[in-house]
Amino acid sequence: MRKQLCDALVARSSRQAMVFLTGDLGFMALEPLQAAMGQRFINAGVAEQNMVSVAAAMAREGLEPWVYSIAPFCYARPFEQIRNDAAFHNLPIRLIGNGGGYGYGVQGPTHHAVEDYGVLLTLPNLRALVPAFDEDVAEVVTRAGDLAAPVYLRLGRGEPPAGYAPPPYAAWRQLTEGGGGVVIAVGPLVGTYLAPFLSLPEETRPNLWTACELPLAANPPPPALVAQVARSRRLLVVEEHVARGGAGAELALMALAQRWPVEDFRHLCASGRIPSTYGSQAFMRALSGLDPAAVLQAATSERPGAPG
Amino acid sequence: MPDFLQTRRDPDGLVPWMTISKPDLTKARLRLLQLHFEAGVGHIGGNLSCLDALMVLHHEFVGPDDRFILSKGHSAGALYTTLWSLGRLDDETLKTFTRDDTLLGVHPPVSGIADIRFATGSLGHGLSLAAGTAKALQLTGRPGRVFCLTSDGEWQEGSTYEALVFAAHHRLANLTILIDHNGLQGFGSTAEVASMAPLASRFAGFDLDIEVVDGHDPDAIREALQDSGRLRIVVLETRKGHGVSFMQDRMEWHYLPIDAAQYQQAVAEIASR
DSSP: OHHHHHHHHHHHTTOTTEEEEESSOOTTTSHHHHHHHGGGEEEOOSOHHHHHHHHHHHHHTTOEEEEEEEHHHHHTTTHHIIIIIIITTTOOOEEEEETTBTTTGGGOGGGOBSSHHHHHTTSTTOEEEOOSSGGGHHHHHHHHHHOSSOEEEEEOOOOOOTTOOOOOOOSEEEEEOSSSOEEEEESGGGHHHHHHHHTSOTTTOOEEEEEOEEOGGGSOOOHHHHHHHHHHOEEEEEESSOSTTSHHHHHHHHHHHTTOOOSEEEEEOOOOOOOSSOOOHHHHHHHTTOSHHHHHHHHHSOOTTOOO | OOHHHHTTSOTTSSSOOOOOOHHHHHHHHHHHHHHHHHHTOOOHHHHHHHHHHHHHHHHHTOOTTOEEEESSGGGHHHHHHHHHHTTSSOHHHHHTTTSTTOSOOSSOOSSSOTTOOSOOOSTTSHHHHHHHHHHHHHHHTOOOOEEEEEESGGGGSHHHHHHHHHHHHTTOTTEEEEEEEOSEETTEEHHHHHOOOSGGGGGTTSSSEEEEEETTOHHHHHHHTSOOSSOEEEEEEOOTTTTOTTTTTOGGGGTOOOOHHHHHHHHHHHHTO
């Protein structure tokens, strides 16, 4: 999504208030933005704590700062700066974490970000945007830029099947329809489930949704989704994020509080364990049971021990 | 508005430009002690070490276009006292210091006081916030100087060094960094804990101006704060608990509250100076 990000930010860069700060990343990707923004493109160096506080201060002065790094360096290293300097003051800085989840697969766990939005959403005022497809990025950048709150963008790599045209961006989108249960996926991995789901007969095909804006309390599921849950009594949440702080946990609380008639709730998520061997993003997902075969199995099988 | 300052304000009452003298500082010091005594809270030592600089800075340098950031947030009492001397906080508000439902916590609040831009208190944030503010003014071509007061122990924070590198690289000529060099930190002296002595020499390789002055001499502070058109560090040689014999240069006054007998003694000592 880096190219789409760059294009979207270049398109926005005529705004004189916009400032882009990078933690020494963006080689072979952000040069057009650097050229477009001139002195408002700041390589803040390998100093992420300073970069985030600088951005908060710029927001306090009425500028529109964007902060870019590899996902963990964007939120984990400068967490206290995000908390104290941006979130406490509700200052609209836009944190762009590239390669969220297992996006930097074989680079190893120092570069993985499987607890990013969960950690950040414990803070006041924070919002998280997780585009599912490359085509979403332009609209996500617009929304992030227009929000009067600190925002985290988790970028990944869109993975739809060849020739697939995703529906226009929305916080909630239904991607498949059928007589099966409800599956909610957060992030680009949703694209990997499209082909196996579409291969199923319509009467058993799950209703696949993607959610792109967190927390869900600020972006509740649409009535159509809730109605499908009520009909099927099945809800599966899939995300490249650990269980704690994830969308699955929030949906489970929501389902209980709102008395959704769910009989079969499942959550497939990043294990969070540090693996003994590394691999690609697909390999890392499979270790956590997030690969298409595992999700298809969970979406279509009866839960062991399920009633009747 | 305290009488001793009210008589010296400009007629329109808006721009509190006045030359701070040692008697003014004595009166502010008494008010600071009263604030902490009535509230029963500590951090007196580090408040007394930076109060003189805050008074000179705010009365003589910080105008409507300028910004101040208190990086050593545990000296909020000195900042509240300074704002009170400017007429921006009143006695009724000061009476609420650290009480339930107050704006005036031990560290600066997130909102509610226009002169306080950030809720500092965790060390190592303020200089980055000041650098970002200065960079924003630089980018937008707006006037104004940015002043940031750090502690000396705070320079052990890596983020403070990150901020200095950024400020020097971007040639933030509109930024002046004050360091309250009282030599004592939370659990020892800076010399014992992680010595950076001589502190000023640590900055000598950067492209900036460095001044080392007596942080309790208003004339010296005033001279050091003049705008040189370059990034500037002013090392204020100060004493923790300045002006009170039993507090001076004693680490425990980083934390301890003051009891009635100590308060009476401190008032007598300061008033007699």
